[in-house]
């Protein structure tokens with residue numbers, strides 16, 4: 001993530017990433033009480049461009065508000081800091097990680113009077129790789145939205161993600177697919193889920209998922225191409241009628257699903273709607289003309 005030359009932003013200053021540290025008594029460290037974002041910048045014909053910075057930094061603000069964590073930087077300031085960091089680190093394609101946290105020594109369960117801000121950038125390939133994934137339905141559910149604000153990107157929620165992902169890998173799968181508290185398919189540990197059937201797309205609605213910015217982008221790209229997208233609750237059994245599936249996320253981008261437990265899709269991912277949308281997504285984020293190919 002960093003070398004001795006990497007620059008990070010911490011509480012108002014651009015500093016060597018090696019010096020961006022927190023104390024062992026930080027409230028966020030003990031209670032998972034922090035908020036983060038995952039954003040990407042792409043090399044485009046017009047230079048380096050952050051994809052949908054407003055959407056990401058607005059969600060960052062929403063997440064902080066949802067848990068009462070103070071954040072004193074505007075969307076515009078956060079965008080400026082990101083571009084400056086990309087420049088200072090000479091990165092064209094990069095992942096951008098803002099983290100709002102409570103760094104003061106504090107063992108209480110009270111919201112802190114002030115927050116801290118770390119911004120880091122690094123070069124990161126597709127998070128789940130390029131190959132279609134073999135998923136497994138996780139024995140762990142996504143957190144109950146009545147227990148935590150599930151639409152906020154809160155650091156502590158990712159204990160659930162790490163546990164589910166690790167468990168899936170321990171059984172030889174690439175990644176987990178988690179259900180919600182009612183037994184409906186929700187999402188992956190760090191990506192949203194879509195399946196396709198008869199030329200249409202289906203994805204779980206808001207409620208027990210992080211409303212992904214990539215998910216929204218894919219829904220828009222699909223509708224522009226005349227593909228019907230339905231946001232609906234569905235059970236894992238319904239996937240038996242699917243002809244393909246994929247996951248979406250800023251870090252993962254669009255990645256195909258080859259199988260879910262013993263259900264193996266006959267159609268290779270490359271021949272699915274998901275693959276055509278993945279090509280459109282790449283064109284969009286890298287500032288190329290969106291392909292005219294019929295989807």
Ligand code: PMP
Pocket residue numbers: 038187188189190191192209210211212213214215248249250251
């Ligand atoms: N769900 C979860 C749990 C995630 O962590 C992410 C990654 N931020 C996503 C979905 C996808 O969201 P986005 O497309 O905004 O990156």
